[in-house]
Amino acid sequence: MGSVTKRGKKWRLKVELGYDANGKRRSPATKTVEAKNMTEAKQLLAEFTTEVKSGTYLKPTKISFERFTKIWDEYYATEELESTTRQDYNYLLNADINVYFGSFYLEEISLFLLKKYFDEKKESGMSPSSLEKRHRVLRSVFKWAKKWRFIKEDNMVDIPTPRVPRVRRTVYNNSELEAFFATLLVNDKILLRHKVIICIFLSAALRKGELLGLDMEEDIFIDESYIIVRRSLQRTKESGYKLKQTKGGLERAVPIPAFVCELLAEYQKERLREKELCGESFKTLTDHNGIEVSLLFANADGKPFYPKTINQFWNRHIETYGFKKITIHEMRHTAATYLTDSIDMKTLQEFLGHQKFETTANTYSKSTDERLKKIGLKFNNLDPTKKSQM
Structure with missing residues (x-):
């Protein structure tokens, strides 16, 4: 009626x-x-x-954008996002996005207002990657606002994703890699722990959180020459250290070369001795499956390394010995690039723990400088002037 x-x-x-x-x-x-x-x-x-x-009628809801982001955080971000991702999203909301939109009612934020926000940020000199991060946060907020029927239309759908230029990663080529390991393995001044961390970063191509999440016994199989990657260590200001599932939620077995296994076996014994000396004071962490974990790479008493610790000793080593500056994460890309000539993309995907094949293919199917040079040399064989000189 x-x-x-x-x-x-x-x-x-x-x-x-x-x-x-x-x-x-x-x-x-x-x-x-x-x-x-x-x-x-x-x-x-x-x-x-x-x-x-x-049932398509949506009763107007007078709720501010800022107030809704608190609801979004409690009922979506807290439950679904990785803790580090949630921390990053909330930082952008509190430091910037809520400053701009916070006082508006959610239903008042028009397509034009959203466009105006991104135009102003771009004109102020904000980088494409920073724009893309803000776009990602707003897409998530408005997506859930519509799903939960706080708004009728999701205007972020019509805001194009900022295009971020593809950054070419810096990696070591084969000769640089050989020189690096020649220095690393024979240098007695470098701690065993640091040698093992660097060797595993390269030979297993792990993410930093995956390396720091390894258990000193349950994940290490020296005789079979492999390790199992089951979890990832993450740290946030809000919740401290947590052992979460790996990116994509995949567990994987990763082969380890013989020379790394020798170092790893020596280091494992060292860690087990430290654990025994600590006795009941040794600290463990409980992972996402409720399993108690004794971290392989941690302080003597089991407390996790501060994440920047690895970056600091890595930068110190490459500066001390005069190697090309790359990040510790770029060692993972170095490993993948090193393997592209030897294994197919599907195997490389499994080795790296990528959830999607496209991630591997789009990142590592590009030719390296050395292979590009070989293409040029190959076509040199068609040079008629060279044949006439033979």
């Missing part, structure tokens, strides 16, 4: 919603429209009634 009431130059539409389970009358659905006359107003009422009865 519906009714139309003229209010000045506009018309108020009202559709009754009946009674709830307790017999209490529900508040009617209302809408104010413009119409030329009663006939047109009644036609609009019929359309509004259909919208209400079909």
Whole structure:
């Protein structure tokens, strides 16, 4: 049942919603429209009634954007996002996005206002990668606002994703890699722990969190020459250290070369001695499956390394011995690049722990400088001037 009431130059539409389970009358659905006359107003009422009865009508909700982001964080981000990702998203919301949109009601944020925000950020000199991160946060917030029926339309769908230029990663080529290991393995000044960390970063191509999440006994198989990657160590200001599932939620077995196994076996014995000396004071962490983990790469008492510790000793080593500056994560890319000539992309995907084949193919199917040079040399064989000189 519906009714139309003229209010000045506009018309108020009202559709009754009946009674709830307790017999209490529900508040009617209302809408104010413009119409030329009663006939047109009644036609609009019929359309509004259909919208209400079909369940597509969304009652306007007066909630600020900032208030909704708190709901989004509690009911989506906390449960679904990695702790480090959630921390990054909330930093962008609190430091920037809420400053701009926070006082607006959620339903007031139009496509034009969103476009204006990104245009202003771009004009201020913000980098494409920073724009893309903000786009990602806003896409998530508005996606869930629509799913939970706080808004009818998700205007972020029509804001194009900022294009981030592909950054060419710096890696060691084969000769640089050989020189690096020649220095690393014979140098007695480098701690055994540091040697093992660097060797595993390269030969197993692990992410830093995966390396720091290894158990000193359960994940190490010296006789079979492999390790099992089951979890990843993460640290946030809010929750401290946590052992989470790996990126993509995949466990994988990773082969380890013989010379690394020798170092790893020596280091494992060292860690087991440290654990025994600590006794009950040795610290363990519980992973996402409730399993107690004694970290392989940690302080003597089992407490996790501060994440930047590895970056610091890595940078110190490459500076001390004069090697090309690359990040510790770029050692993972160095390993993958080193293997591209030897194994197929599907095997490389499994080795790296990529959830999607496209990630591996798009990143590592590009030719290296050395292979590009070989292409040029190959076509040199077609040079007719060289044949005439033979």
